Amino acid sequence: MKDLRINGDRLWNRIHSMAKIGATPNGGVHRLALSQEDKRSRDLFIKWGQSIDCKTRVDAMGNIFVRLEGTKRNLPPILFGSHLDSQPTGGKYDGSLGVLAGLELLETLRENSIDLEYPLELVSWTSEEGSRFSPAMISSGVFGGVFSLDYAYSIKDKRRVSLKEALEKIDYLGSSTPFGRIYSGFFELHIEQGPILEKEKKSIGVVKGVQGIRWYELSIKGQEVHAGPFPMKIRRDPVRVLPKIISALYHLEKEFGSDTRITIGDISVHPGVCNTVPGEIKFTLDLRHPNSEVMDGMNQRIRQLVENENQESSLYLSHQELWYCPPAKFDLQCINAVKDAAKRLNYSFIEMFSGAGHDAVYLSRVTPTAMIFIPCKDGISHNEKESITRSDAIRGTNVLLHSILNYINQLKS
Numbered sequence: 333m334k335d336l337r338i339n340g341d342r343l344w345n346r347i348h349s350m351a352k353i354g355a356t357p358n359g360g361v362h363r364l365a366l367s368q369e370d371k372r373s374r375d376l377f378i379k380w381g382q383s384i385d386c387k388t389r390v391d392a393m394g395n396i397f398v399r400l401e402g403t404k405r406n407l408p409p410i411l412f413g414s415h416l417d418s419q420p421t422g423g424k425y426d427g428s429l430g431v432l433a434g435l436e437l438l439e440t441l442r443e444n445s446i447d448l449e450y451p452l453e454l455v456s457w458t459s460e461e462g463s464r465f466s467p468a469m470i471s472s473g474v475f476g477g478v479f480s481l482d483y484a485y486s487i488k489d490k491r492r493v494s495l496k497e498a499l500e501k502i503d504y505l506g507s508s509t510p511f512g513r514i515y516s517g518f519f520e521l522h523i524e525q526g527p528i529l530e531k532e533k534k535s536i537g538v539v540k541g542v543q544g545i546r547w548y549e550l551s552i553k554g555q556e557v558h559a560g561p562f563p564m565k566i567r568r569d570p571v572r573v574l575p576k577i578i579s580a581l582y583h584l585e586k587e588f589g590s591d592t593r594i595t596i597g598d599i600s601v602h603p604g605v606c607n608t609v610p611g612e613i614k615f616t617l618d619l620r621h622p623n624s625e626v627m628d629g630m631n632q633r634i635r636q637l638v639e640n641e642n643q644e645s646s647l648y649l650s651h652q653e654l655w656y657c658p659p660a661k662f663d664l665q666c667i668n669a670v671k672d673a674a675k676r677l678n679y680s681f682i683e684m685f686s687g688a689g690h691d692a693v694y695l696s697r698v699t700p701t702a703m704i705f706i707p708c709k710d711g712i713s714h715n716e717k718e719s720i721t722r723s724d725a726i727r728g729t730n731v732l733l734h735s736i737l738n739y740i741n742q743l744k745s
């Protein structure tokens with residue numbers, strides 16, 4: 333099995349066939365979770381899974397599993413995969429690389445008539461991105477025991493459609509329980525979504541963990557008044573104080589260091605017309621850092637900022653934590669399986685942490701987990717221009733395959 337390699341053309345063709353679903357004119361994809369585009373991508377994925385003679389299953393979160401039976405059916409399966417949903421202006425590879433690499437791996441084993449003792453399961457997680465249904469990684473969170481199924485079902489998108497209604501609408505509300513299953517391990521191949529591998533001129537990132545993420549919604553309430561007659565001096569205009577608050581938030585980087593990430597990705601002004609002074613501004617804040625104490629320190633600062641602002645001003649600032657995903661550390665045995673695979677295949681690699689959140693974070697709470705990164709051009713992702721090379725995709729998929737083979741050998745010894 334040392335010489336086993338995946339079929340690069342088949343992998344690359346599948347990735348680009350999938351990218352046609354929800355393709356945007358600028359070369360990316362728009363495939364929001366549980367949309368019609370997402371449904372089409374799921375249908376295609378299941379068709380491909382069945383075409384290689386694997387059993388498919390959809391659970392009650394709409395997660396899709398493609399299973400290749402092991403010679404010992406009762407052993408806990410090795411799980412691997414990623415997601416098929418995208419950002420509104422997403423790229424072709426974020427998520428879909430990991431899913432389609434998994435399919436390629438299964439097909440490679442099948443056509444070479446390789447029977448492994450352990451069953452293998454490839455998974456495509458529902459709604460990883462969190463761009464339609466917030467927070468991100470909701471299904472792997474349910475799987476990992478972090479969110480209840482009821483909570484996940486109740487989450488609504490901006491049009492007040494619940495996640496459960498959306499699952500029903502596209503006919504992907506399955507029946508099997510989406511948590512509590514026992515697996516031997518989980519591996520996720522993904523594009524790096526940052527510039528490190530490219531800068532270091534390495535082909536593979538052996539991912540040891542993921543930095544922490546906290547999402548907030550902040551609101552500044554003022555008073556709606558007419559844009560003409562009402563004097564500037566006595567207005568309570570939230571737009572006027574917005575720059576000061578935003579600049580205090582960006583200041584967190586100075587205080588907590590250059591590993592801090594601060595993103596204000598969505599600002600909405602109410603009622604959002606030209607000739608009314610807005611009554612409210614709402615905006616999101618995404619804060620990240622690899623260290624959980626620093627994450628807590630930043631949380632404390634935000635509370636102080638809100639208190640101080642409310643003492644000084646006639647407007648009302650409030651904040652609500654939407655989600656906290658603490659930093660995650662992956663499993664040493666899985667990390668070593670990835671490292672040994674990269675070594676055996678003679679690919680250059682470095683060990684690194686992930687800046688982006690991934691389903692692997694929540695999986696790592698319930699099963700030994702590691703991730704594999706490949707470079708993406710200029711580190712750009714969550715962007716329609718996201719780009720990878722064919723050879724990096726092939727290398728990443730070969731590493732996924734051999735990580736799993738190594739891991740099975742470790743489990744047997």
Ligand code: GLV
Pocket residue numbers: 460461468687688689690
């Ligand atoms: C997932 O894409 C994230 O926000 O890191």
Ligand code: MN
Pocket residue numbers: 415426427460522
């Ligand atoms: Mn992703």
Ligand code: MN
Pocket residue numbers: 419426461714
């Ligand atoms: Mn993403």
